[in-house]
Amino acid sequence: MLRQPPDRQVPAASSGAxxxxxxxxxxxxxxxxxxxxxxxxxxxxxxxxxxxxxxGLAQLAGRRALMVTLxxxxxxxxxxxxxxxxxxxxxxADLGRLNRFGPHDxxxxxxxxxxxxxxxxxxxxxxxxxxxxxxxQKVFAAWIAGAVLVMTGTxxxxxxxGLAPLQWRTSATFVHDWLALAIGVVxxxxxxxxxxxxxARRAMRTGRADRxxxxxxxxxxQPPDGSETETAGRxxxx
Amino acid sequence: METADSAHTxxxxxxxxxxGTADTPAPPGTSADGEGSPVGRRLVLGMLxxxxxxxxxxxxxxxxxxxxxxxxxxxxxxxVTGLLPNGGGFRYYSVASSVPRRGPRDYELTVxxxxxxxxxxxxxxxxxxxxxxxxRDVQCVTGWRVPSTPFEGVRLSHVLDLAGVRxxxxxxxxTCFDGVYSESLTLKQAMRDDVLIALGxxxxxxxxxxxxxxxxxxxxxYFYKSAKWLSGIxxxxxxxxxxxxxxxxxxxxxxxxxxxxxxxxxxx
Numbered sequence: 001m002l003r004q005p006p007d008r009q010v011p012a013a014s015s016g017a018x019x020x021x022x023x024x025x026x027x028x029x030x031x032x033x034x035x036x037x038x039x040x041x042x043x044x045x046x047x048x049x050x051x052x053x054x055x056g057l058a059q060l061a062g063r064r065a066l067m068v069t070l071x072x073x074x075x076x077x078x079x080x081x082x083x084x085x086x087x088x089x090x091x092x093a094d095l096g097r098l099n100r101f102g103p104h105d106x107x108x109x110x111x112x113x114x115x116x117x118x119x120x121x122x123x124x125x126x127x128x129x130x131x132x133x134x135x136x137q138k139v140f141a142a143w144i145a146g147a148v149l150v151m152t153g154t155x156x157x158x159x160x161x162g163l164a165p166l167q168w169r170t171s172a173t174f175v176h177d178w179l180a181l182a183i184g185v186v187x188x189x190x191x192x193x194x195x196x197x198x199x200a201r202r203a204m205r206t207g208r209a210d211r212x213x214x215x216x217x218x219x220x221x222q223p224p225d226g227s228e229t230e231t232a233g234r235x236x237x238x
Numbered sequence: 239m240e241t242a243d244s245a246h247t248x249x250x251x252x253x254x255x256x257x258g259t260a261d262t263p264a265p266p267g268t269s270a271d272g273e274g275s276p277v278g279r280r281l282v283l284g285m286l287x288x289x290x291x292x293x294x295x296x297x298x299x300x301x302x303x304x305x306x307x308x309x310x311x312x313x314x315x316x317x318v319t320g321l322l323p324n325g326g327g328f329r330y331y332s333v334a335s336s337v338p339r340r341g342p343r344d345y346e347l348t349v350x351x352x353x354x355x356x357x358x359x360x361x362x363x364x365x366x367x368x369x370x371x372x373x374r375d376v377q378c379v380t381g382w383r384v385p386s387t388p389f390e391g392v393r394l395s396h397v398l399d400l401a402g403v404r405x406x407x408x409x410x411x412x413t414c415f416d417g418v419y420s421e422s423l424t425l426k427q428a429m430r431d432d433v434l435i436a437l438g439x440x441x442x443x444x445x446x447x448x449x450x451x452x453x454x455x456x457x458x459x460y461f462y463k464s465a466k467w468l469s470g471i472x473x474x475x476x477x478x479x480x481x482x483x484x485x486x487x488x489x490x491x492x493x494x495x496x497x498x499x500x501x502x503x504x505x506x
Binding site for chain 2: 055058063093096097098099100101102103105131132138139141142143145146147149150153154165167168170171172173174175178179220221222
């Protein structure tokens with residue numbers, strides 16, 4: 001897949017002064033802000049959940065009414081950044097990429113299933129079957145989106161007690177509790193992956209990633225500013 | 239392998255106009271990113287379906303997880319199972335924004351309404367009355383159950399007898415110093431032997447978290463009937479629904495026979 005050495009031109013879509021030779025534009029500002037606000041809301045939501053649920057923390061933090069209010073509103077607003085971000089074409093494009101699974105994703109997942117944990121094993125070329133997002137990232141994105149919606153729904157059932165009969169409320173509590181636990185595990189894995197991949201982290205922080213890294217880790221991705229050979233020259237909106 | 243895919247996707251113009259894929263067209267030699275089946279959307283919908291299925295099956299699944307967890311948590315020295323949903327142990331619920339702390343100096347239980355001798359009892363006074371200890375399971379209406387929890391305190395009937403219930407009274411209303419919560423029992427329920435004004439719980443003084451220094455303990459009923467931070471007892475002509483009872487919970491909150499639940503009863 002690595003067809004030719006990187007070209008010497010400044011990438012077309014990179015914005016202003018920070019643009020420098022080997023970097024590619026991975027996340028536009030809208031995408032980065034969407035991620036940032038979502039993670040902030042998620043942190044508040046999870047933090048207050050712990051303060052409401054874990055007895056030791058509940059006693060330490062007190063202020064139960066404040067915790068409840070923060071938890072409810074941060075939870076309810078959790079889908080908002082993505083919805084607002086839909087105004088950005090780049091974000092819509094990224095959502096489209098996350099949604100669509102091609103044959104390479106199936107190969108990636110097959111390999112992940114066979115691989116021994118912790119994966120990816122060092123040295124193995126996982127990026128060869130990855131577009132802008134590898135299949136693991138795609139599965140995570142879809143799972144967490146669905147989970148957040150379920151949490152919002154069950155949360156609303158518990159919040160507005162008049163909304164549904166009592167048995168629903170009890171069931172909603174049950175689903176909310178166990179799914180929260182699963183989300184905790186999945187989020188921990190998400191953060192651990194970020195911790196293990198500095199270049200991916202840099203991309204989410206600055207928007208840019210090293211071109212060689214992008215080729216290695218996301219070989220099937222065509223960066224928008226890659227004026228490599230026959231790319232049609234269309235750049236992501238910023 | 240990749241060349242085969244690229245050849246396929248390179249020819250595939252089907253998704254060029256599909257919404258959400260604002261990719262540049264994939265040039266030959268690359269596998270198109272952002273094309274293929276919408277598995278992501280299916281996963282999201284699948285999660286929603288699982289959530290709905292969870293809501294429907296929760297009453298059955300919950301019984302299973304509860305029995306497993308209560309069996310395990312009894313032998314778990316680390317206490318980790320206590321953090322799992324319904325993993326044994328109490329959950330702290332307060333409907334008030336913040337609850338003041340009261341101790342021996344400023345706690346007072348008033349007994350009023352339709353009684354011959356309205357009274358105020360301090361903490362020391364309550365401690366001086368005959369104490370009774372009851373060990374039963376605690377069952378919350380939201381599902382969690384804590385096995386064999388000792389409560390200790392004065393029988394409510396004792397305090398009512400001291401005040402002298404007037405014949406026209408048929409119900410008892412309880413108010414709390416959190417300023418919000420209230421509860422009611424019929425007079426007949428209130429006179430049961432297993433209804434306590436509890437000063438001790440789990441063989442310790444009732445902690446602030448658990449509604450201390452004084453809470454109600456109604457052994458045969460769901461735990462929302464056992465009002466925390468008890469500060470007022472009022473005899474009334476008829477039952478006045480309490481805080482949760484105005485919000486759909488049963489006034490006669492017998493465990494296993496109310497609120498659409500069928501838990502094992504906590505008392506005969």
